[in-house]
Amino acid sequence: MSVRKKSADPKGVLTGVHYLDGDYAIAEGALAAGCRFFAGYPITPSTETAERFAERIPLVGGVFIQMEDEIASIAALIGASWAGVKSMTVTSGPGFSLMMENIGLACMMEVPIVIANVQRGGPSTGLPTLTGQGDMMQVKWGSHGDYEIIALSPDSPQECFDLTIKAFNLSEMYRVPVFIMTDECVGHMHEKVVIPPAEEIEIIERKWYEGPKDKYLPYQPDVDLVPFMVKAGDGYRFHTTGLTHDQRGYPVINAEAQDWCVRHICDKIRLNADKIIEYKEDETDNAEIVVVSYGITSRVAWKAIQDARKAGIKVGSLRLITVWPFPEKRIEELAGKIKAFVVPEINLGQIKREVERAAKGKAPVYPVSHCGGWVHNPDDILKVIKEAAK
Amino acid sequence: MRPEDRLEKKHPMEEFLRMDRMPHIWCSGCGIGIVVTSFIEALQKSEINPDKVCVVSGIGCTGRVAGYLRLDSFHTTHGRPIPFATGLKLANPDLKVVVFSGDGDIVGIGGNHFIHAARRNMDLVVICVNNFNYAMTGGQVAATSPIGANLSTAPYGNFEYPFNLPYLAEACGATYVARWTCLHIRRLTKSIQEALQKRGFSFIEVITPCVTLYARRNRLGDGLNLLRYYYENSEIRHGADTRTLDIGYQGKIIVGKFVDIEKPTFLDCMNNHLRKVLGNKYQPWGVKS
Numbered sequence: 314m315s316v317r318k319k320s321a322d323p324k325g326v327l328t329g330v331h332y333l334d335g336d337y338a339i340a341e342g343a344l345a346a347g348c349r350f351f352a353g354y355p356i357t358p359s360t361e362t363a364e365r366f367a368e369r370i371p372l373v374g375g376v377f378i379q380m381e382d383e384i385a386s387i388a389a390l391i392g393a394s395w396a397g398v399k400s401m402t403v404t405s406g407p408g409f410s411l412m413m414e415n416i417g418l419a420c421m422m423e424v425p426i427v428i429a430n431v432q433r434g435g436p437s438t439g440l441p442t443l444t445g446q447g448d449m450m451q452v453k454w455g456s457h458g459d460y461e462i463i464a465l466s467p468d469s470p471q472e473c474f475d476l477t478i479k480a481f482n483l484s485e486m487y488r489v490p491v492f493i494m495t496d497e498c499v500g501h502m503h504e505k506v507v508i509p510p511a512e513e514i515e516i517i518e519r520k521w522y523e524g525p526k527d528k529y530l531p532y533q534p535d536v537d538l539v540p541f542m543v544k545a546g547d548g549y550r551f552h553t554t555g556l557t558h559d560q561r562g563y564p565v566i567n568a569e570a571q572d573w574c575v576r577h578i579c580d581k582i583r584l585n586a587d588k589i590i591e592y593k594e595d596e597t598d599n600a601e602i603v604v605v606s607y608g609i610t611s612r613v614a615w616k617a618i619q620d621a622r623k624a625g626i627k628v629g630s631l632r633l634i635t636v637w638p639f640p641e642k643r644i645e646e647l648a649g650k651i652k653a654f655v656v657p658e659i660n661l662g663q664i665k666r667e668v669e670r671a672a673k674g675k676a677p678v679y680p681v682s683h684c685g686g687w688v689h690n691p692d693d694i695l696k697v698i699k700e701a702a703k
Numbered sequence: 704m705r706p707e708d709r710l711e712k713k714h715p716m717e718e719f720l721r722m723d724r725m726p727h728i729w730c731s732g733c734g735i736g737i738v739v740t741s742f743i744e745a746l747q748k749s750e751i752n753p754d755k756v757c758v759v760s761g762i763g764c765t766g767r768v769a770g771y772l773r774l775d776s777f778h779t780t781h782g783r784p785i786p787f788a789t790g791l792k793l794a795n796p797d798l799k800v801v802v803f804s805g806d807g808d809i810v811g812i813g814g815n816h817f818i819h820a821a822r823r824n825m826d827l828v829v830i831c832v833n834n835f836n837y838a839m840t841g842g843q844v845a846a847t848s849p850i851g852a853n854l855s856t857a858p859y860g861n862f863e864y865p866f867n868l869p870y871l872a873e874a875c876g877a878t879y880v881a882r883w884t885c886l887h888i889r890r891l892t893k894s895i896q897e898a899l900q901k902r903g904f905s906f907i908e909v910i911t912p913c914v915t916l917y918a919r920r921n922r923l924g925d926g927l928n929l930l931r932y933y934y935e936n937s938e939i940r941h942g943a944d945t946r947t948l949d950i951g952y953q954g955k956i957i958v959g960k961f962v963d964i965e966k967p968t969f970l971d972c973m974n975n976h977l978r979k980v981l982g983n984k985y986q987p988w989g990v991k992s
């Protein structure tokens with residue numbers, strides 16, 4: 314496998330210490346990562362990312378286009394990525410739902426794109442201006458058929474910046490759509506964001522094919538299972554389709570081809586999961602209770618964890634940075650050692666279910682659910698920690 | 704038999720066809736192949752570097768075109784080839800991007816993208832094969848089906864008003880608008896060539912026989928009968944007022960080139976405007992210095 318690393322193009326990097334909200338930090342992260350194409354459609358609470366990009370890109374060199382809807386936005390990203398330009402969009406619930414069909418297309422065509430979902434309360438129009446974490450399962454399963462994606466969850470504007478760069482790097486490395494699953498709270502929260510000098514930002518380049526033109530197969534897996542890519546206009550005259558296809562990219566409509574094609578797009582993520590997964594642990598070593606949390610909820614949970622520790626309960630924290638693929642091995646390992654998991658989240662138990670699945674019955678999982686509109690009261694989390702510790 | 708052993712003499716358009724994908728799926732008597740032939744001929748005549756040409760199709764019988772052309776070719780989702788093509792073109796303005804798809808794809812499910820790409824004067828060539836129905840799925844009623852025609856989901860005949868596509872395209876801002884039938888191969892080829900050599904949103908509607916579904920259901924005969932119908936009922940009227948171009952069931956088909964104007968494209972407008980407002984700070988995109 315040949316991972317090509319370089320430092321960021323200084324043109325897009327606004328080095329310095331800033332006071333930014335999460336939405337703006339995503340736009341700055343994208344520009345620092347080398348994103349030069351943004352297509353989007355306005356939707357609260359994500360619009361500020363589009364606005365920031367629209368303002369900044371003319372000074373950096375690239376394209377911002379406000380499309381007619383979210384379906385057009387994601388279709389345009391896939392096209393732009395095939396032309397070799399890093400591309401992103403940002404949206405929230407209703408727009409995310411509209412994108413689903415073409416998320417499948419990006420998975421099938423194996424195109425690197427980045428999509429940020431600044432979550433709000435759902436379903437339907439739900440709570441346009443208030444927070445939620447209800448799209449955590451949709452991001453994994455929302456398009457039809459079996460496929461794999463990568464999803465990251467920032468808990469602060471600084472992480473919005475850092476994880477957007479990481480999202481581009483993973484997307485380019487694995488030729489897969491990568492999602493930044495943030496929420497209204499982090500999106501609209503202003504905090505200090507440190508943007509390092511360009512040479513300190515590591516950028517991973519797409520795996521460009523460099524062999525003879527007539528030997529190129531767009532879907533031939535490399536040793537890491539990720540096929541090499543070429544750009545439109547470079548004379549390869551390749552074909553790509555959303556239909557089930559062979560290594561040439563040609564449609565083949567039978568069960569055998571389906572088996573190869575679907576397993577391939579899933580395996581390249583599943584078998585590389587250990588390299589992709591990132592989480593942060595705190596005092597899990599001899600914990601009795603482990604709080605598994607992500608995004609804004611992990612900051613609220615932190616208060617509850619500290620209060621519980623003061624009350625003498627041994628509580629550890631596992632904060633998911635990568636939500637998908639899910640760190641199931643680590644959860645199972647912990648499950649064998651602890652008394653219980655507590656999973657606070659702003660939905661009715663989406664990731665709680667995943668923790669339960671990974672724990673394989675070795676430890677009970679206590680949800681602390683919230684339908685959205687506001688973050689948890691830390692006392693509600695504390696109460697469940699205490700109950701779980703009994 | 705390997706495809707390369709099949710013929711001693713090469714097909715003259717072989718350079719542009721994926722011969723390893725032949726035979727194609729289209730019915731005999733279908734008009735889509737004629738439009739493909741016409742497109743390749745236009746491409747050859749245009750002398751555009753084929754390595755810089757991208758073909759983007761949606762889903763449908765016509766949507767399969769991308770898969771048979773030996774160019775960078777993209778078979779996307781139903782209705783979305785225009786925004787996909789928009790991304791390709793904007794990300795690399797050196798590309799010549801052609802959208803080749805069916806009526807259902809381009810103006811049915813994809814109608815919103817069509818009107819907005821025309822409004823923005825996105826530099827694309829859009830070739831729309833209009834066979835008056837959703838063929839791939841079995842001959843359902845479309846936004847182009849003439850009143851009175853029988854379709855599988857209009858079993859008592861269609862009673863909805865159809866689109867007049869050239870009028871729609873012109874009203875939305877297209878800078879090149881033409882309509883031909885499959886019979887007008889020479890003129891169609893010329894139009895495609897003109898569109899390829901032009902900058903701006905070019906739209907070419909091609910009335911095409913669907914022998915298996917539309918024609919059979921309406922007892923209109925085979926491919927030859929349909930070409931005879933085009934021969935007897937089409938009239939070339941260049942520059943016609945696009946408001947007068949409705950097509951009735953087995954009625955007259957006015958063909959010709961209706962619009963051919965110059966107007967700055969989306970990227971021209973973007974670069975000109977931002978340069979004016981931002982001066983030297985502006986970093987132009989896709990402009991050769």
Ligand SMILES: Cc1ncc(C[n+]2csc(CCOP(=O)(O)OP(=O)(O)O)c2C)c(N)n1
Pocket residue numbers: 762763764765766781804805806807808809832834836837838839840845
């Ligand atoms: C989102 C979605 N809805 C429906 C379909 C099913 N479908 C496939 S092709 C088609 C109609 C194609 O009609 P047209 O664009 O006119 O092409 P033709 O087959 O007539 O050439 C439909 C409805 C689909 N593929 N995707």
Ligand code: SF4
Pocket residue numbers: 728729730732733734735764765834838839912913914915916917
């Ligand atoms: S069904 Fe109609 S449009 Fe489709 S290939 Fe056959 S004749 Fe052509």
Ligand SMILES: [Mg+2]
Pocket residue numbers: 763805806807832833834835836837838845
């Ligand atoms: Mg049709």
